[in-house]
């Protein structure tokens with residue numbers, strides 16, 4: 001029996017929906033028995049695969065005890081998960097503030113940064129500097145920090161007056177694209193903006209260490225974040241990293257900022273914390289930030305009803321335990337190398353500009369002209385055509401968010417399967433993507 005979808009206010013209107021009945025491992029199954037290899041982990045979320053019995057058992061065990069308690073209480077899963085997270089995070093990022101999703105985590109990071117400066121007597125510090133071609137979430141503060149033009153446009157009247165700098169994107173950087181080597185002028189832009197706005201107005205800088213949905217797998221050179229750290233320190237500006245996509249192993253280490261050897265002041269996490277089994281996210285701060293906030297105050301006036309609920313904490317704890325027990329971050333690193341190597345065949349394809357990635361966060365960018373790197377005209381539908389052709393091969397990948405070139409144009413795809421993916425499944429994914437891109441190129445160029 002087909003039930004009407006008329007009561008749903010969904011994120012998109014479609015004539016036809018793929019209906020999922022269940023998932024298992026790296027596969028999602030449709031109501032008519034079709035199987036799709038979930039090579040984007042939902043949306044870079046499902047790190048350990050679907051329906052893992054250990055997680056379901058932890059969920060049931062906690063549900064039988066208690067699913068919800070409010071912020072005036074503590075529960076054992078919350079305490080244990082905070083301890084587990086602080087044992088994974090670099091340096092003295094030891095204080096864990098629980099929320100329910102990535103936007104709440106970045107929004108909380110923004111407020112924590114502000115509160116830190118207020119408590120230290122610097123109450124004019126309020127702006128957060130971020131980068132274009134970035135994504136930090138949909139709530140008003142998070143969207144104000146985000147650098148994604150099409151998703152900001154309708155809500156501009158609500159957005160905060162936060163400065164944005166260029167991303168570190170050597171393939172298209174107006175500073176270094178001709179030399180082919182990043183000389184960190186994009187990082188130095190942060191100092192220019194801080195000085196231009198006045199350091200006394202800037203509370204923090206936020207960036208994704210390695211890009212997720214905006215330009216999947218884009219990785220700055222190793223000295224980019226050390227330079228950012230230096231600039232932040234010079235101006236008493238807090239450094240926030242958004243690890244909502246990259247956190248908990250996706251780039252082959254616990255947190256992507258580890259690739260750069262620096263410790264940020266605040267870290268926003270989400271997706272991979274619970275592998276999507278329940279909604280939970282966390283903002284983690286250095287001891288010094290926590291101490292400054294609680295030096296004279298007995299509360300931090302910000303929080304959400306479901307933050308730190310015992311059910312989600314127990315589930316996330318089971319997920320992190322499963323990752324550790326099965327050495328899944330090692331597998332993520334190894335399978336990521338295999339995936340990237342396999343996809344690099346595409347570098348010679350006439351519509352492929354770049355293939356990039358770190359761990360199991362990989363992306364392919366498409367261009368109309370390899371020499372000039374000109375993107376396809378907006379509306380040509382290149383991204384959608386590739387994603388559909390991959391889907392025809394029973395593999396799910398993600399369309400990259402629009403506007404990666406200049407806020408408007410730019411086609412790209414994201415491939416990010418669960419860390420449990422096998423060599424054979426990586427090869428199947430690579431084959432599907434290569435065939436889909438080749439078919440699309442033939443169609444576009446009438447080869």
Ligand SMILES: Cc1ncc(COP(=O)(O)O)c(C=O)c1O
Pocket residue numbers: 101102103104106135136137138208212213242243244245270271
């Ligand atoms: C890097 C990054 N930060 C924050 C968010 C927002 O997370 P959520 O959609 O869980 O609110 C996302 C979502 O895709 C993201 O990719």
